[in-house]
Amino acid sequence: MDVVKTAARLLRAESPSGGEAPAARVLIEEAEALGFSPSLDEVGNVEFVLGEGEHEVLLTGHMDVVPAGEEQDWPYPPFAGEVVDGELWGRGAVDMKGALAAMLAAMERLAADPPPGRVRFLAVVQEEVGGLGSRYAAERLSADVALLGEPSSLRLMRGHRGRLEIWADYEGRLAHAARPELGLNPLPEMGRFLATLEAFETATHPDLGEASCTPTFAGSQPRATNVVPGLAQVCIDYRFVPGEDPEAILERMRLIAGDASVYVPESQRQSGEVRMNYPMIFPPYLVEADNPLLNAALEALGQKEAGLWWFTTDAPYLASSGAVVLGLGPGDPALAHTTRERVATSELDEAARAYEAVSRKLLEVLRGG
Known part of the structure; x- marks a missing residue:
């Protein structure tokens, strides 16, 4: 698949929190074209799995985006998915439809040579307004480790306040x-x-x-x-x-x-028939620096140490399922929620390779290899 074209298509599918269906349809169509069998759960999360075995890696991110603001404040239309000088512009390019497209591309690459174990793709709803999609999915997830695609300029992340x-x-x-x-x-x-x-x-x-x-x-x-x-x-x-x-x-x-x-x-x-009430308390999250899965991911990426996000994410809810949650996403986080949101097309391709490499390495470590 062409990760840039898929990302641009996702940007054109406007998906505010609570209105993620257009983006979900794009993901389902793209996944089906790759030979997968995606499904929607009760809240509208998109999900499919590759492989089988005892251990599982989860590739996950959210489909909803924050409002774009006034279109005239953007150099290029926020929902056109334009590529200009090697950069994909628009709301969600960084936060975080670019990551979702890269994860799909990684799933295609993994399917060509399946690793031992399972790799699950999960795109969730309503992250920007409290994490309903991840909170709901966490009740049944059984992954050993999750890669969360929030923007990090492709630096591995291990937590946030x-x-x-x-x-x-x-x-x-x-x-x-x-x-x-x-x-x-x-x-x-x-x-x-x-x-x-x-x-x-x-x-x-x-x-x-x-x-x-x-x-x-x-x-x-x-x-x-x-x-x-x-x-x-x-x-x-x-x-x-x-x-x-x-x-x-x-x-x-x-x-x-x-x-x-x-x-x-x-x-x-x-979302759908599911209602949730929760206080406006969003927990901190931290993976210890000596965690073996964290260090395996760093090795796969050729990085020496993990960073920390300065914003909150769905990581605490995903971690409630028992998974170790690691962060890795294309794009500069400082561009998220701005009228300058854009991501280098080369970084999207690099992200797809990174998700593949880290997934393989994590499954190898989990299997004891």
Whole structure:
């Protein structure tokens, strides 16, 4: 198969979170053309397996993409899949349809000379909004190790910090701004809380570095310039490391938040007939540097040490199945979610070869070779 053409076709199949069906159809058609028998599970994940045996390697990534924003802000249309000067442009080129196309190409290469064991392809839904697809699939997965195709410029990755979304609500009492004494303005108290956050103590991890506490939204309701608001809200993006307890972080924040209601919101997501509720807590993940599967993958790639992602991924949910999750994806992660998203076509071909090589090496190690 032509990995670039497949990736471009995937980019043209617009697939926002919850609307992945167009991309799923492309993957199914491409896989069938290669002689595989893909299927859709109850949430819309695309899956097929090559080979048989005791051990399994999973090649996985997500089909959904974040919104493209205004088309005029892009040098090239975000859903046209154009190749310009050796680069494939568009939403999802890096995050992460390029990786899915490369994984398909790797499956074709593996099928030409099947390794001992199983290699499973899995493309999931709704990663960008909480990981419903991976959470659902993890309940039945039995892979020994997974290669997750989030962008890494083809450097092997072994983990990331977690994310905790915290809201603080300050209740006020509405009044005309010309008579503020008739109401209760919640904004000053919220302001004091924001100022105090600058000194909020965070933990440090020897591998993942320092946690971070970043206010990302502040607003009031109603949004009127001549009204004392009845509600003021602030959102804090807290990136936490292993050893930090989300509930303990919340309690510490409540101590400095005054009369605010401090909480982690819960998200409800649905795909097909499957509904999931989960709090906006996205765990950290880390593979130890001396893990033999990690080091086998590094050897296959000719790399000396693995890196760390600065964003969260589906790795913790996939790992709940018992798999060791390693990261490897084409594209510069700094281009993800931007209007400059693009990936070198040569890197897509290189990714296909890398997925094949690492899969073979991992199955060899798992078999005891």
